[in-house]
Amino acid sequence: xxxxxxxxxxxxxxxxxxxxxxxxxxxxxxxxxxxxxxxxxxxxxxxxxxxxxxxxxxxxxxxxxxxxxxxxxxxxxxxxxxxxxxxxxxxxxxxxxxxxxxxxxxxxxxxxxxxxxxxxxxxxxxxxxxxxxxxxxxxxxxxxxxxxxxxxxxxxxxxxxxxxxx
Amino acid sequence: xxxxxxxxxxxxxxxxxxxxxxxxxxxxxxxxxxxxxxxxxxxxxxxxxxxxxxxxxxxxxxxxxxxxxxxxxxxxxxxxxxxxxxxxxxxxxxxxxxxxxxxxxxxxxxxxxxxxxxxxxxxxxxxxxxxxxxxxxxxxxxxxxxxxxxxxxxxxxxxxxxxxxxxxxxxxxxxxxxxxxxxxxxxxxxxxxxxxxxxxxxxxxxxxxxxxxxxxxxxxxxxxxxxxxxxxxxxxxxxxxxxxxxxxxxxxxxxxxxxxxxxxxx
Amino acid sequence: xxxxxxxxxxxxxxxxxxxxxxxxxxxxxxxxxxxxxxxxxxxxxxxxxxxxxxxxxxxxxxxxxxxxxxxxxxxxxxxxxxxxxxxxxxxxxxxxxxxxxxxxxxxxxxxxxxxxxxxxxxxxxxxxxxxxxxxxxxxxxxxxxxxxxxxxxxxxxxxxxxxxxxxxxxxxxxxxxxxxxxxxxxxxxxxxxxxxxxxxxxxxxxxxxxxxxxxxxxxxxxxxxxxxxxxxxxxxxxxxxxxxxxxxxxxxxxxxxxxxxxxxxxxxxxxxxxxxxxxxxxxxxxxxxxxxxxxxxxxxxxxxxxxxxxxxxxxxxxxxxxxxxxxxxxxxxxxxxxxxxxxxxx
Numbered sequence: 023x024x025x026x027x028x029x030x031x032x033x034x035x036x037x038x039x040x041x042x043x044x045x046x047x048x049x050x051x052x053x054x055x056x057x058x059x060x061x062x063x064x065x066x067x068x069x070x071x072x073x074x075x076x077x078x079x080x081x082x083x084x085x086x087x088x089x090x091x092x093x094x095x096x097x098x099x100x101x102x103x104x105x106x107x108x109x110x111x112x113x114x115x116x117x118x119x120x121x122x123x124x125x126x127x128x129x130x131x132x133x134x135x136x137x138x139x140x141x142x143x144x145x146x147x148x149x150x151x152x153x154x155x156x157x158x159x160x161x162x163x164x165x166x167x168x169x170x171x172x173x174x175x176x177x178x179x180x181x182x183x184x185x186x187x188x
Numbered sequence: 189x190x191x192x193x194x195x196x197x198x199x200x201x202x203x204x205x206x207x208x209x210x211x212x213x214x215x216x217x218x219x220x221x222x223x224x225x226x227x228x229x230x231x232x233x234x235x236x237x238x239x240x241x242x243x244x245x246x247x248x249x250x251x252x253x254x255x256x257x258x259x260x261x262x263x264x265x266x267x268x269x270x271x272x273x274x275x276x277x278x279x280x281x282x283x284x285x286x287x288x289x290x291x292x293x294x295x296x297x298x299x300x301x302x303x304x305x306x307x308x309x310x311x312x313x314x315x316x317x318x319x320x321x322x323x324x325x326x327x328x329x330x331x332x333x334x335x336x337x338x339x340x341x342x343x344x345x346x347x348x349x350x351x352x353x354x355x356x357x358x359x360x361x362x363x364x365x366x367x368x369x370x371x372x373x374x375x376x377x378x379x380x381x382x383x384x385x386x387x388x389x390x391x392x393x394x395x396x397x398x399x400x401x402x403x404x405x406x407x408x409x410x411x412x413x414x415x416x417x418x419x420x421x422x423x424x425x426x427x428x429x430x431x432x433x434x435x436x437x438x439x440x441x442x443x444x445x446x447x448x449x450x451x452x453x454x
Numbered sequence: 455x456x457x458x459x460x461x462x463x464x465x466x467x468x469x470x471x472x473x474x475x476x477x478x479x480x481x482x483x484x485x486x487x488x489x490x491x492x493x494x495x496x497x498x499x500x501x502x503x504x505x506x507x508x509x510x511x512x513x514x515x516x517x518x519x520x521x522x523x524x525x526x527x528x529x530x531x532x533x534x535x536x537x538x539x540x541x542x543x544x545x546x547x548x549x550x551x552x553x554x555x556x557x558x559x560x561x562x563x564x565x566x567x568x569x570x571x572x573x574x575x576x577x578x579x580x581x582x583x584x585x586x587x588x589x590x591x592x593x594x595x596x597x598x599x600x601x602x603x604x605x606x607x608x609x610x611x612x613x614x615x616x617x618x619x620x621x622x623x624x625x626x627x628x629x630x631x632x633x634x635x636x637x638x639x640x641x642x643x644x645x646x647x648x649x650x651x652x653x654x655x656x657x658x659x660x661x662x663x664x665x666x667x668x669x670x671x672x673x674x675x676x677x678x679x680x681x682x683x684x685x686x687x688x689x690x691x692x693x694x695x696x697x698x699x700x701x702x703x704x705x706x707x708x709x710x711x712x713x714x715x716x717x718x719x720x721x722x723x724x725x726x727x728x729x730x731x732x733x734x735x736x737x738x739x740x741x742x743x744x745x746x747x748x749x750x751x752x753x754x755x756x757x758x759x760x761x762x763x764x765x766x767x768x769x770x771x772x773x774x775x776x777x778x779x780x781x782x783x784x785x786x787x788x789x790x791x792x793x794x795x796x797x798x799x800x
Contacts, residue, residue, distance in 0.1 A: 024724050025674055025706055032667035034625065039660035042632050046653045049636035052581045053644075054426060063354055063404075063433060111319070111401070116247055118317030119284050123274055135273040141280055144438055146319040156277055171272060171284050172315055172322050173254060202736045203533050204748030210467045210533055217530045226478055229513055232651065233485035236509055238493045239645035245496045292563025370498045370559065375642035380575035380587060381560040388564050425582040 074098050074106045074152060084180040085168070088115065093166070093180060096152065105184065106154040107166065111146055117170035117177050120145035122153055125165045129179050135169055142166075160184065241375075244403065246318040246368035248325075256286070256324065257310045257334060259344050262301040264409045264441055265391045268311065268324060269344045281437040283344045287323040287391065287407070288313075289364050293381070295389025296326065308334045308341065316368035320405055321439070323367045351433040356406070356442065358396035360419075360427045360449075362386045363407060366393055379424030386423050389415065394429060394442055406433070406442040422449055471537045475544060482510050500559040504552055505639075511548035512635065516655050518542055519628060523666035525746075529734065535746055539604050542624075546601040553594045556587070586638035593630035596623045614728055632656060674703060685772060685779040691718065691796055694778070699742075701733035704782045709769055711778055712737060712753055717793035719753035720769035720780045726787075727764065755790040 074096035085091045092110040097103060107122070123139040142153035145168060161184055168177035203210050210218070258270035269283040276282045288296050288311075312330035316323040362385035365373035369385070372378065374395065386392050394406040408429070410416040431444030486506040490497055518541045524531040561568040566575065577585040600621055609617045632652075640648060680687040688702050694713040701708050701723055708723035710733030721742065723733045730746030737743065741750035741759050750759040751766055758764040765788030770781040773794045785791055 024708075024729055027729070028667070028670050028674065032664070032671045035660065035663035035667045038625070038629070039657070039664050042629065042656045042660055043653060045632060046636055046640075046649060046656055049581075049640050050646075050649045053641055054582070063351060063356075115319075116245075118247075118315050118322040119286070121272060121284075137275055139274040141272055141274050141276045143280060154279075171270060172256070172286065172317070172324075173252075202738075202743075202745070204738075204743055204745070207748075208465055208467075214530050214533060215467075218533060221531075222474060225517060226481075229478060229482050230485055232509070232513060233482045234489045235647060235651075236505070237486060237489035239643070239647050240490075240494055240497075241642065241644050242494060247496065248498075294564070370501055371496050372501065372642075376582065376586070376637075377639050377642045378560070379583070380571065383575045384561070384564040384566060384571060387566075421578065421583065424576070425580070 071152060074104070074108075074154075078105070078185060085166075085178045086180070088178050091115075091178075095182075095184075104154060104157075105160045106152045107142065107182075108152055109145060115145070115168075115177065117168075117175065118172040119170060120177060121169050121171055123167040123169060124155065124159055124182065125167050125179075126162070128165050129167050129169075129176050131176065135167070139167065241372070244318060244401075246316070246366065246371050246373055248314065248316045248368040248371075250314050252314060253312055253327070254315060254324075255310060255312050257308070258286075259283070260288075260301075260304040260307055260309045260331070262296075262305040263413045264436065264443075265407060265413075265415075266296040266301045268309070269346065271341075271344070281347060283346060283437060284322070285346070285437050285439050287321065287363060287367075289323055289325050289390055290328060291325055293364075293385045293388040293390065295391070297389075300331070304331055304333065306343070308336065310334055316364065318367055320403070321363070321367055323364060325364075346437045347435075348437075349435045351435060353430065354433050355428055355430040356394060356396060356433075357426070357428045358394045358404075358406075360408070360422050360425060360429075361393050361395055362390045362423060363393040364390045366395060366405070374424075376424065382423045383420050387420050391415070392419055392423060394427070404440060406440045408442050408444065411443060411445055416444070416446055418446055419449070467533065468537060468540070471534075472540055475537070475541060479510060479514070479544065479548065482513075483507070486510070498559075500555055504555045504559065507548050507552035507555065508639075511545050511552055512631065513655075514541060514545045514548065515628065515631065516659055518545060519624065519659055520662055523662040526666040526670065527662070529745065532745055542597075543601045543604055546597040549594055549597055553590065556590075581637065581641060584637040586634050589630040590634035590638070593627040593634060596627040596630070600624060600627075614726065618728060674706070674708075681782075682779070684781045684783055686782050688778045688780055690777050691773060692776070694718070697737040699733040699735070701731070702780070704769075704780065707784075708733065709780060710735075710742075711771070711780065712742060713796070714740070714753060716796050718771050718773060718778055718796065719791070719793050720771045720778075721751065721753060721756050722767045722769075722784065722787075724766070725749050725751075726758070726766055732766070754793065755788055756785075757788050 076097040076099060078095040078097050080092060080094045082092045083089050084093045094108040096106045096108055122142045122145050123135060124142055125139040140156055140159055142155065163183050166180045166182050168179065170177055203214055256268060256270055258268040261267055261269060266288040268286045268288055270286060272282055272284055290296055310332050311324070311326050313324040313326040316325060359374060361374050362382040364385050365378060365382045367373065370378060370381065374382070392408040394408055396404045398404065408416065427450055429442060429444050430448040431442045434441040434443060483506050486509065487502060490502045518538060521531065521534045521538050525535055557568045557572065561571040561575065564571065572591050573585065573588045576587055577583065600623065603612070603617065603620060612620070635652060640652065686704055688711060689700060691713065694700050694711060697714055699710040699712045701710050709720050710723040712719045714737045721732060723731055725732050725744040725746065727744065727747055727749040730744040732742055732744055735743045735745045737753065742753050743750050749762065749764070751757065752759065756766040756768040767784035767787050768789050768791040769784055770791055771794040772779045773796065778794065
């Protein structure tokens with residue numbers, strides 16, 4: 023009476039042992055990686071990186087409240103001696119649409135973003151990771167301002183000192 | 189032939205459910221195993237989150253309403269163009285582009301987009317964003333036309349540059365899930381959600397993972413700036429798409445049609 | 455086994471294990487949450503809870519399904535049989551939380567009905583489009599039926615064979631859950647540790663079941679062959695422990711031979727409650743007591759102790775020269791039988 027039940031149990035257990043581990047192995051081999059590929063249109067999007075091969079300085083801990091953010095001052099080798107800023111990627115900036123400005127003075131809430139502040143670009147934009155300094159400010163000391171346009175909020179700032187022998 | 193031995197000899201403890209106490213040796217045996225099971229379970233509880241894929245950071249600030257003013261455009265997809273303050277050189281776009289959506293898994297309805305297209309508006313909503321893109325989940329009925337009377341600003345000019353026809357390989361997702369509706373916003377486990385977003389009208393996005401943790405994100409639109417119908421089955425899968433790459437402001441757009449996805453195979 | 459149905463027949467042991475169970479579950483969920491916040495601080499709350507409840511239910515199900523074969527392999531695990539139903543209902547609660555969160559997070563907010571969406575939104579024939587969520591829903595449905603019929607009330611009213619068959623659907627649910635996990639979250643995560651953990655769990659559980667099944671199946675072919683007409687020789691009286699039994703295989707069925715109070719009794723080894731092995735039980739207060747759930751039978755007639763009404767077949771026994779002989783033809787269930795008296799035989 024119970025033997026058919028035991029027989030059925032054995033058969034089912036063997037079928038499970040043969041099939042389920044195989045299923046796990048199958049899913050492992052069919053698993054898709056995160057699909058990292060080479061940049062398929064790199065030469066069309068990041069043309070400016072090669073324009074600034076010289077690293078003038080590389081400073082961490084420059085930005086308020088963002089100690090892990092590294093800032094590089096880059097220079098071109100052509101006769102125009104252009105300068106640009108490059109910022110490393112940092113995990114702790116939780117603001118949308120961060121714009122990077124150059125300002126002659128430190129940010130105050132009262133003055134906000136004024137017309138004498140120059141927009142250098144968007145933070146961490148993969149299209150334009152290099153923020154070139156306009157000619158009119160490239161030999162002036164000032165401040166870099168991080169501002170979130172979507173939240174209308176100041177995020178951080180860093181002093182920007184240009185070496186005099188540039 | 190040997191008899192079938194009982195598992196217990198006559199001195200073995202015996203317990204049945206309605207007895208109040210478990211025999212001591214059995215109790216000790218069980219509690220030792222319980223400790224082992226607890227230890228293993230707690231290890232798993234720590235290991236699983238620790239070994240999770242570390243997803244790209246995206247956020248949805250559901251509890252913070254923002255009020256924004258800008259230029260509403262429905263092409264190539266419903267977006268708000270917000271003027272950037274300060275001094276802006278010629279090479280840098282003077283407007284930020286924020287994609288627009290409705291709550292949950294719905295896009296801005298066509299009639300709403302038609303009503304406010306090419307007008308200066310104010311709206312209220314919550315923000316979804318990652319390091320590259322921002323989307324506003326607009327509160328329904330919060331969009332108002334701004335009447336500037338005779339001082340209406342000129343229509344924004346967003347630089348548009350075609351980079352030609354390219355075949356790109358990446359993962360097709362719903363822009364809203366990727367930008368923070370959930371985090372993570374991609375992967376097999378999230379596919380159903382992405383499909384529902386796309387069938388609700390949310391623009392699909394082609395995400396290409398590059399070395400050094402960078403990504404390129406292309407908003408997908410159909411030719412003539414209309415959404416691509418029947419794209420939902422491709423969402424949440426790896427695809428090869430051939431199309432025209434356009435830089436729109438500082439956004440990447442891929443214009444294509446259904447026949448250009450995976451070589452036209454469904 | 456009682457006609458006055460209580461929600462749960464609590465004993466100190468059951469309470470203690472139940473408390474440990476829920477302390478364990480709560481601690482697991484808390485630890486998982488803390489670890490998620492630590493390692494992936496930007497993860498959405500819903501996603502985190504979905505994974506916490508899902509993984510907790512998955513782990514608990516493995517423990518529950520291991521109890522059966524472990525009890526066959528080592529009788530010291532038997533007390534866990536009494537808490538298995540609690541664990542099963544707890545597992546269902548965790549799985550239900552997981553399912554509800556999934557539906558709320560991924561399937562609401564569109565024009566498609568959430569329950570329709572579970573089966574249709576992510577469907578296709580490739581790995582990328584495999585409908586893994588449908589398998590999760592099927593498993594949850596089976597677990598719902600099992601949780602709803604977990605009480606003894608249903609065991610009594612559906613009858614033991616039907617109730618047992620219904621609850622054997624847990625293995626179908628388990629297979630559906632393995633498909634759900636391997637075609638779902640395992641396609642999202644990259645760490646090989648995820649695969650190894652699941653592979654280890656599946657293999658261990660299935661191996662335990664096969665081992666227990668082979669052990670039981672093999673003993674079905676260990677049979678006594680020395681016979682005298684209908685009587686089959688078994689073993690010496692002194693080899694049978696007092697108040698315990700020896701089990702023999704008679705023509706395909708197991709028979710339990712008990713020694714109690716100077717007498718020898720032989721009954722079917724199969725308990726009518728849930729097919730437990732009576733021969734591995736003990737005589738307590740003059741009744742054969744099943745080691746699985748404590749069902750009791752009078753050895754002299756095979757009738758369950760009042761108020762239960764189950765009956766088991768009895769067998770005639772004779773002692774010849776200190777050896778017990780058993781008539782291989784069973785008496786009808788509940789038939790009174792004259793035991794072989796040891797003192798007379800000697």
